[in-house]
């Protein structure tokens with residue numbers, strides 16, 4: 001390719017990070033190409049299904065009027081499963097029925113990403129599907145383009161935004177990331193289960209286009225460091241589990257079997273009963289958080305989204321919005337670099353400063369110790385759910401026993417199985433881990 005044909009920027013990957021970067025660049029008149037290995041944006045993408053849309057609403061105001069979104073989430077539920085029971089915190093509000101619908105939507109990525117890609121093309125970016133970037137081209141330590149497959153073609157540019165998702169070989173190629181370590185990388189499997197709209201709405205107590213999001217811990221993943229999820233779409237459910245590769249291996253678990261086990265749990269089985277399996281997929285989630293962030297830039301390159309490890313793996317379970325925000329901030333950095341005519345690491349390092357100032361790194365920083373706290377205290381997800389369900393089972397058991405005696409027995413069991421000092425210590429450590 002001649003110098004004249006060089007792109008200003010090449011984006012690798014048409015996920016939320018890459019497409020948000022390309023849209024921002026195209027709107028600013030920057031010449032940008034997005035290379036996507038799938039046959040179309042979304043073809044290869046897996047996500048539980050909650051798209052957090054604060055950034056999207058800024059990029060495409062009132063996107064929900066045209067985007068193929070499923071339901072806005074008005075009902076959130078966090079629970080722990082024991083072997084045969086469940087304890088839950090359940091929250092529902094009609095306040096989220098008003099625009100912007102709490103920026104929380106269930107989506108099916110194959111449909112959503114395709115639509116998003118169309119908007120990005122309309123803004124002037126070029127999306128090239130069916131093209132995988134196999135290698136970054138370097139000139140004296142500076143990234144100057146990419147090599148693609150099939151064909152082995154080379155494309156030149158001033159800057160590459162790597163937004164290729166969790167398993168970023170390109171970041172590894174240039175030494176920004178090491179091969180993943182199993183304690184901070186989760187493996188997740190997801191199934192889409194078809195179900196008639198009226199069954200979903202009556203089973204989950206939903207009006208009109210309301211949706212719900214269940215995050216489920218403990219025996220959902222057989223007590224490992226991870227969780228299960230269940231989200232309602234228009235005419236399907238998205239259900240899945242994810243847990244660290246380390247825990248899966250240590251407990252000799254197979255993710256597909258864990259999902260089957262989860263679907264057959266007495267608290268979950270009635271929710272998925274009668275549904276038809278439509279789709280099955282697996283993917284990785286980078287869960288290292290702030291303390292495992294790689295260096296985000298080098299001469300001619302920026303990392304965005306999952307490729308940079310930008311997932312808030314706390315109970316918030318956010319990745320899509322961090323990906324979109326990082327894509328926008330990466331694009332703004334490239335626009336400033338183009339104006340300056342300087343794509344060196346020193347200039348692109350502004351990206352890290354912008355990220356530190358945004359919710360992306362502020363949130364990851366807030367929860368940087370949280371994952372480690374759960375890894376260091378496996379009893380919280382392994383033993384506490386059984387104890388909690390056991391205590392409540394005894395407490396609510398109807399018999400001729402006087403209530404005072406029941407309360408005393410339950411309290412004695414609590415002291416024996418958990419202990420006041422231990423629970424106080426764990427609560428304090430949990431509080432410290434989110435400061």
Ligand SMILES: Cc1cc2nc3c(=O)[nH]c(=O)nc-3n(C[C@H](O)[C@H](O)[C@H](O)COP(=O)(O)OP(=O)(O)OC[C@H]3O[C@@H](n4cnc5c(N)ncnc54)[C@H](O)[C@@H]3O)c2cc1C
Pocket residue numbers: 012013014015016017018035036037038041042044045046047048049050051052131132133134163164165166188189190240242282283284285304305306307310311317318319320321323
């Ligand atoms: C099971 C599961 C459930 C999740 N649930 C949620 C959720 O409910 N809410 C939430 O906010 N987040 C969730 N996440 C996290 C969320 O999916 C990610 O944070 C988000 O998708 C990251 O976006 P991205 O653009 O960085 O990467 P991706 O969405 O992974 O997109 C990367 C793109 O790059 C393409 N690509 C990869 N390599 C190459 C290459 N070499 N050349 C060309 N193209 C390439 C891929 O095909 C893909 O299209 C979940 C993740 C998983 C796995």
